[in-house]
Amino acid sequence: MIYDKETKQMYISTNYIILYHWYKIYYTHSIVSNNFLLDYRLKLCHSSDRDYIKQLTTRNSANFLKEFKLFTDSILVFEPTINNPFIERAMEFIASFCYVIKQTFDENDSNTVNEHPFLANIISHILERRNVLNYKIRARSCHLINKILDHLIGTELSIEFCNQIEESMLECLNDPKLEVRLEAILALHRFQEKFNPLDEIINTFKILIVGDRFSKVRRLCLEKIALRGDVMPTILTAIRDVDIGVRLAAFKRLTKLPRALNIEQRRFILMSASHEQSEKIKSFIESSFIPEWLSHFENSIHLFMKAIRLDAREDDVNETNMLCEFILKIIFKLKTLDELLKAVNISATDKLIPLENLNWESCNYWRILIEYIRKHEHFSEEVDHILPELTFFCQYIQRFCDNLPEMNTTTDFLQIQFLLKQLFTITKGYDISDPIGRSTLKNLIRYVLANIVLTLDTVQIIISNLEPIFPSTELRARFINELISDIVSPENDEEFINKEMEYQRKMLALKNDHKEATKLQEVAIAEKNYLLAETLEHRLIKINTEMKQLTMEKQSQLSELPSKKRDIATLIKCLDIAAGFLMSPKVRAMTPSLETLKTETIFELMIHDNEKVQSKALHCYGLCCLIDKKTAQDGIHLFSAPIYGYRSGQECDSQIVLVCIAAIVDLLRIYGTQLVAAPEERTDLSESQREDHCRQFFGGTSLTNIIHGLVDLMNDEEISVQESAGRGLCSLILSNTIQSAHLLSRLVLKWCNAFGESQKLKQMIGVTLQQLAHENSFHKQWENTIFITLKAIVYAPDDSQYCEVNIDEIAKFMVTLYQTNLEDKEDILNFAMRICLEIRKKPKAKQVLVLSNILTMIKFTIDSPLIDDLVAICDELFDVISSASAIKIS
Numbered sequence: 071m072i073y074d075k076e077t078k079q080m081y082i083s084t085n086y087i088i089l090y091h092w093y094k095i096y097y098t099h100s101i102v103s104n105n106f107l108l109d110y111r112l113k114l115c116h117s118s119d120r121d122y123i124k125q126l127t128t129r130n131s132a133n134f135l136k137e138f139k140l141f142t143d144s145i146l147v148f149e150p151t152i153n154n155p156f157i158e159r160a161m162e163f164i165a166s167f168c169y170v171i172k173q174t175f176d177e178n179d180s181n182t183v184n185e186h187p188f189l190a191n192i193i194s195h196i197l198e199r200r201n202v203l204n205y206k207i208r209a210r211s212c213h214l215i216n217k218i219l220d221h222l223i224g225t226e227l228s229i230e231f232c233n234q235i236e237e238s239m240l241e242c243l244n245d246p247k248l249e250v251r252l253e254a255i256l257a258l259h260r261f262q263e264k265f266n267p268l269d270e271i272i273n274t275f276k277i278l279i280v281g282d283r284f285s286k287v288r289r290l291c292l293e294k295i296a297l298r299g300d301v302m303p304t305i306l307t308a309i310r311d312v313d314i315g316v317r318l319a320a321f322k323r324l325t326k327l328p329r330a331l332n333i334e335q336r337r338f339i340l341m342s343a344s345h346e347q348s349e350k351i352k353s354f355i356e357s358s359f360i361p362e363w364l365s366h367f368e369n370s371i372h373l374f375m376k377a378i379r380l381d382a383r384e385d386d387v388n389e390t391n392m393l394c395e396f397i398l399k400i401i402f403k404l405k406t407l408d409e410l411l412k413a414v415n416i417s418a419t420d421k422l423i424p425l426e427n428l429n430w431e432s433c434n435y436w437r438i439l440i441e442y443i444r445k446h447e448h449f450s451e452e453v454d455h456i457l458p459e460l461t462f463f464c465q466y467i468q469r470f471c472d473n474l475p476e477m478n479t480t481t482d483f484l485q486i487q488f489l490l491k492q493l494f495t496i497t498k499g500y501d502i503s504d505p506i507g508r509s510t511l512k513n514l515i516r517y518v519l520a521n522i523v524l525t526l527d528t529v530q531i532i533i534s535n536l537e538p539i540f541p542s543t544e545l546r547a548r549f550i551n552e553l554i555s556d557i558v559s560p561e562n563d564e565e566f567i568n569k570e571m572e573y574q575r576k577m578l579a580l581k582n583d584h585k586e587a588t589k590l591q592e593v594a595i596a597e598k599n600y601l602l603a604e605t606l607e608h609r610l611i612k613i614n615t616e617m618k619q620l621t622m623e624k625q626s627q628l629s630e631l632p633s634k635k636r637d638i639a640t641l642i643k644c645l646d647i648a649a650g651f652l653m654s655p656k657v658r659a660m661t662p663s664l665e666t667l668k669t670e671t672i673f674e675l676m677i678h679d680n681e682k683v684q685s686k687a688l689h690c691y692g693l694c695c696l697i698d699k700k701t702a703q704d705g706i707h708l709f710s711a712p713i714y715g716y717r718s719g720q721e722c723d724s725q726i727v728l729v730c731i732a733a734i735v736d737l738l739r740i741y742g743t744q745l746v747a748a749p750e751e752r753t754d755l756s757e758s759q760r761e762d763h764c765r766q767f768f769g770g771t772s773l774t775n776i777i778h779g780l781v782d783l784m785n786d787e788e789i790s791v792q793e794s795a796g797r798g799l800c801s802l803i804l805s806n807t808i809q810s811a812h813l814l815s816r817l818v819l820k821w822c823n824a825f826g827e828s829q830k831l832k833q834m835i836g837v838t839l840q841q842l843a844h845e846n847s848f849h850k851q852w853e854n855t856i857f858i859t860l861k862a863i864v865y866a867p868d869d870s871q872y873c874e875v876n877i878d879e880i881a882k883f884m885v886t887l888y889q890t891n892l893e894d895k896e897d898i899l900n901f902a903m904r905i906c907l908e909i910r911k912k913p914k915a916k917q918v919l920v921l922s923n924i925l926t927m928i929k930f931t932i933d934s935p936l937i938d939d940l941v942a943i944c945d946e947l948f949d950v951i952s953s954a955s956a957i958k959i960s
Contacts, residue, residue, distance in 0.1 A: 806847070
């Protein structure tokens, strides 16, 4: 074949002029019209041409096949990444010719499908090219196979023919070149057997979607894989891919499938969508994804919300609420206000949802729409169309509370809590300048808190309604104290109150009579009127008798008064009310009423026998510590004790440990070294002892012991304790409260351990390390962390869980993180110099090989003056190290 650069045409040096003639006709006309392919195929399929082609490929077929192969090979050597229209047209010609050959083949047996020998030979010849060293030929051959398959759509192909292509293309999936693999995927997706659970192509695509290093391969497999049940989890993992294109492709595949997904899968998808950072993907979600899903649920907002609801646990309910807010925020942009208002389904007379229609979806939508309208000033007047005045709305909530359905299951209980939270969230947006409405709301809050069983989240939302009623923290605290007192000590009946007043009146009269008689008796004695004195003495005896009798009657009445409620449910209710108040961000300082709440309610219950009551009391005390430094100075020791005890094997309720961990971490983050005593200077201590001496809290609690305790708790049997301790340590590191290379090393070892670790804990550690890399003080302590961590892995015992860790991968990760956001490029050279010195110090140590590999991972700045010194040391190391290892500095 000869390629003429001037005419940009190809000439085949063969006596088969007809082949060149057909190609020339095809090439010339295809420049003029893109639709020429169809016309050309029809022309070649004309009966006379088909007969001629049939004769050509049967008579002297060997020579014709040889020339056709030469023609095919000539176009396979061109660069596949460059768009060459002439090569594309040549491939289209070959594909069209193969289609015509397929059409001219006269099958002998109608029950079987056989391929034309010429077509089979051409395909085999092209497939053989996949094994050559030239990647251009490998890529072009796969591309040509795809062109031929495009033209053979709608034709019957033999099983042997399909298997041949499938096996070859599966091998091409292992090709090191991206272009070859992409073409192989395009070819293979045609041969997928959707209903065959053992289909090799689908299973291979699933593996590539999850683990291939090329994002284009992952994306193309995602776009082409056949959809079936076992493929869905693979697609779901792709929406968390690091590449934007892969994530977008996953969302596009899932756009048409909401009905094929279960509730958990829908929630996972929407949760990922709500956390998406890419503007391109967020735009697609808002413009296409959410509207398309809504259409699959009959364009009903309530059905859509119901399709993503889980309500078995409180966490599920909170997550459902968050997802509903996410999707409604998008839907509100797509629909008119009139359409949104009609979807509320309120009564036209009282502007309220009938109680029998008040459920998860209707109440949540009502609340979210009201908040949406309130935030937009130009819609503010529309609130009056779907919401009555505050007094009537409070009466509505009162009726709801008075007619609560039976709570036979956890779901029923959680639904009541959810509805109350929505209703009291709506009341927070009201204007309470009206005294009647304000008083009605205050009485409603008192009634609900005292008489309804509530969760802490619900209590917190209800109590937040007190902030506009009592702007002062002291007044709110006084209200809370009175409420708790009323709950624990029920109010006396009016009869008891009247009797108390009658007792005080009678006792006062008797005391006055006694006082008057005593004075008269003294005067009579002074005047020596003994008869009168004796009469007055009898009168005093009678008065004393009446006073004793009255006192006995009073004591009898007091014994009939109801005693304080001390049942567990009542105590938990009181502590939840206290915690709901203390958790308010507006409570920032200790007041007299708060001090009363702490001493008379919280302190008393911290030593209660019931562990649940004790943990809630400790929680309240921890909240007091956050707003009062004096309380915190005592609380630090109180919260440390359970951690020490739990660490040493003492029995302790896990919930109490969780509260103590959270309290300790928050106190350290808020007060830091302000809780640390100023120690006397001592020179007789080692460095470690001096550190421990300098980090002693008032009372003797050691920060070092606290950190050791939290580190040990990351290995606890309870997953919740592991995660809480790990979260606490990560937050202390991120807040720069603690700087410790040893602690970072422990976190890295925990992160890379593959056995029996909480995935949530690993994720927290990974995110922490990623964020920490952007801190200014990170690189110096991370440098020490690298040496500590690698040494721990290298010298781990044979039965250690770290023996299974890929130390080279961990080293690569740590070095890459070290070089992230590194402003001073001299630091990387100093780090490399330190590695060399470590190797020279112990050239036969086990860690020498790992340290040597690290040198090959570092990206150096060649123009640095220290590079020559580093090279000289590396040359010296070649003579020192007994086992030669190649050190390449790039």
